[in-house]
Amino acid sequence: MFEELAVEHLYVHVPFCAKKCAYCAFYSEAASGQLVNRYVEALVREMQWVASDLKPKTIFFGGGTPSLLNLGQWERVLQTIHRLGWHGAAEWTVECNPATVSLHKAKLLRDGGVNRVSMGAQSFDPALLDRLGRVHSREMIFKSFDILRAAGFDNLNVDLMFAIPGQTLASWRQTLAEAKALGSEHLSCYEVIYEEDTPLFEQLQTGAVQVDEDLACAMYDELLLAAADAGFQQYEVANFARHTASAAAEVPDRACRHNVNYWRGGSFHGLGPSAAGYVRGVRTRNWSNTTMYCEQLERGRRAIESTEELPPLARAGEIAAFGLRMTSGWPLEQFQRRTGFDLRQEWRPEIDRMMELGYGELNQQRFRLTSKGLRFADWAGAEFLRS
């Protein structure tokens, strides 16, 4: 059921941001030079810990704002990755914020083996960037994009948000048009999530902002049209990528393979404060406190706060549930290999129910949610969970 070989995916969390955005519930804090250095050293130690069980095909540096590390700090990280022999990863993504990429840094990353950058643009509307509390301007998005291209990146993602309080359908259309013009290989578009303990959530509670479900749905419809029109293929609820090979594929070839591994229930190591890992059925989470994280590693311990291991059927249910977020759904054979359960048998009533509602589609190869079903992916996913 589990990979016999070393784990093939690595996530690294960089817990620093210049300033907290209004909607963000990720663990990140303001970067003080001292703490960032200490973090880099702890991370190097943590990499050491997993070295024997990792041969990464994908690496993903997320955050926070990984691009906030300075040149020296990045050099130290890249060096370690080379020393451990991980630099040959087929897909190596670093998340960047538009205000934080210099040509120098971009080149350093590219030369070090990073081959994909995910840029948190969020919007092209200055008023909305302000509303979201983003530190960058609209112009910086274009500028950073050019820098990345100049540094040799040919696989770029742009993150956008919709249903932002104050955003109109016209403004969203405009943003989608500008994204198309940018010509990235990948597009991730999220409806705003009101996460607890964020300023945006507070505003929702006090009634300062309201959710307009109809408008959000209209924006999603608009997104599907615009993405198709720009030549993107949807492969997950919120993710779109170009497909360059001539033969059609269920998952486009510029899809983020690292993320696909999450939805397919594959193993990955997670390093850095608050990072989650999932290795052969065991989920772990690191301490969400940079100082504590560093202390643990400095004392020669791992920084794991909690672990969770589900019994086989519950684990299979979880894997089924989250895999349904992909437009290609679950290839039946792959599911059986991964979980040991037959999707069609164990979840027969659920599958039938989804099909009755027009939410699901079953054929010889796979079960998947229809485009209508994808809009109820949480409900569908919950139905597949087993306790």
Add this chain to the structure above:
Amino acid sequence: MDAAHIRNFSIIAHIDHGKTTLSDRLLHRTGTVATRDMEEQLLDSMDLEQERGITIKAHPVTMLYQAKNGETYELNLIDTPGHVDFSYEVSRSLAACEGALLIIDAAQGVEAQTVANVHLATKQNLTIIPVINKIDLPHADVAATKAQMEDILAIPSENAILASAKEGIGIDDILEAIVARIPPPKATGAVSVQALGFDSYFDMYKGVVTHVRVFNGELHAGMQVQLLHSGKTVEIKEVGSFNPKPYVREKLETGETGYMTANIKSPKDVKMGDTITDARNPAPVLPGFKEIHPMVFSGLYPINTADYEHLKANLGKLQLNDSAFVYQAESSVALGFGFRCGFLGLLHLEIVQERLRREYDMDIIATYPSVVYRVVMTDGTVKEIDNPAFLPEPTYIERVEEPMVFAFVISPNEYIGDMMALLAEKRGEVDHTETLDPRRVMLTSTLPLSEILIDFHDRIKSITRGFGSMDYEHAGYLTSDMVKLDMLVNGESVDAFSCIVHRSKAEGRGRTLAAKLKEVIPRQQYQVSIQAAIGGKVVARETVSALRKDVTAKCYGGDISRKRKLLEKQKEGKKRMKSFGSVNIPQEAFIEVLKA
């Protein structure tokens, strides 16, 4: 003790006028209870009674009092329940007495319950000793209280004793008056023993303990006695009295009060107001017996269906000490298996629910309370209907009669307009308006019992800022235009929400219920229509729009565990919902709607 040295009396009063405090004083003054054993409010022993300050069961207590004339008297105090829900119990307790202390709070004056209780006592021909209590209060107004006593109760005020139960003022005068004014019990002269059973409780070891007052002859252990109304014959195991704890006595003689045990297992075998007599030589029955019929019905259902057996066992336990409470298994499409329960009134219903929740730790839902309607069918037969589900089709109904009450409402002058409006809203006819004193009036009104069930008392309190009071007595049945209101969810009737209402109110109630349901039914995959209908005619409707989406925008490796737990929780929540066709209605919706 010889009958000439026995006095049996009750204390009657409006809520909080000081009945319990005075009883405690009397126990103390007669040395029945030593000071160090005195707990406040000795007679209110049940937790709930202590907390709510209301007396639910009638407790008899025997005191020995050495009067100023040097002789010792046996004084039997029978503490009665104060609330009208228990008016039959009150009337049975009063029937065990020759006199009553009528307590009136000097600061508040005559209140609604004072009036209702005096009516009851007068009907029983009791000697009333008026006591004006709380004279220690700075705003006590003895003169005004006396005037009200004369005007409203028609009781001569010169006989009133001025007292403060709290400060111990007037206690001796009260004891002397009990001896001097209340007539001693007289044997009835029947052929054998006659005793009135006026209450009972259940004891783990002794079985049912019946409270008795002997009217003729004597009761002692070993006697074969017959309970004339229930028809049972039993052998007395033990007789005794209370001080206030039970103590065994050799016998109970004419005029005495106490208890008997006879290995009676079920309280149903002892009817409230039953006559106990010699089995071999029976005497005639004592007057005044009535079968008690519950006035208010409500379905009680366990929130967790697995608790059904547990609920059943607990209802049985409750009934052991509350023979007026009845229950019977029933089932509802909406709520599953539960019990149709009958109560004497709304307070009784609340008490039972609260005891189930608190003493027995049960999660229960109660359906909307219903009174008992008398349905005269076209074929002339009469059906008693206490559950809307069983109301026959209108075509078979000749007419429906509903139970009425005769209510006394006392209100400060300035709220009289609002009070009249409230009575009109409750379909009440004002029969009589009487000035109590320069500040207050008393309205007497005939109105349907169903209208005063839910919020009548609270509304009076809120209109009068707490200064108003209300009490009522039952006033028979009257023909009324009642209809069944059904609530339909996606076309399916949800039985738990059905109710019988007056035609003039059906639409309004339908609208309120529909709006409330719209609030509490969560949005689902489909549009949900909510309709209120009277006999197929829709009078109100609401729509819960369909969910357009249910998907988390962003979900990556670090989110999976948290998200899964969230989804599991939501799913768990849905399991606790009841499904109607394809619509899920959460448990809370039922509770919310029943409160609406």
